[in-house]
Amino acid sequence: MDVIVLIGRILFVALFLNSAFGHLTQSRAMAGYAGAKGVPSPHPAVLGSGVLLLLGSISVLLGIWADLGALLLLVFLVPTALLMHAFWKESDPAARQNDMIHFMKDLALAGAALMLLGLFSIAGHRLGLTLTGPAF
Incomplete structure (x- = not known):
């Protein structure tokens, strides 16, 4: 089972x-897109979310306080779903559908995290x- 969990990670x-x-x-480029979506301070937000993603991923992957890593990924996913994929704000049907798909994907990944x-x-x-063992 250990190997299965590792492959899953x-x-x-x-x-x-x-x-x-x-x-x-x-x-x-990502800050421009985030700014267009209404994210405040888009460049620092993109860099900060990149750090969250990197630290969380490495933590889960290597099993170094993996619970904390999963929490970091959760902290990235929920605001991203709400700010970047606010499908309820879209009037164009294709854009609305695209954002809804990404919103639901982020929620599913947040549930997994x-x-x-x-x-x-x-x-x-x-x-x-x-x-290591868990941080919490």
């Missing part, structure tokens, strides 16, 4: 690591293949 964080790379290397937070907090070292 790898698959789960692949998206976030890729996104962290984009946030940190293409921050100007919340479950990981609970799982790592409860199971800790019993999951195996982690470098």
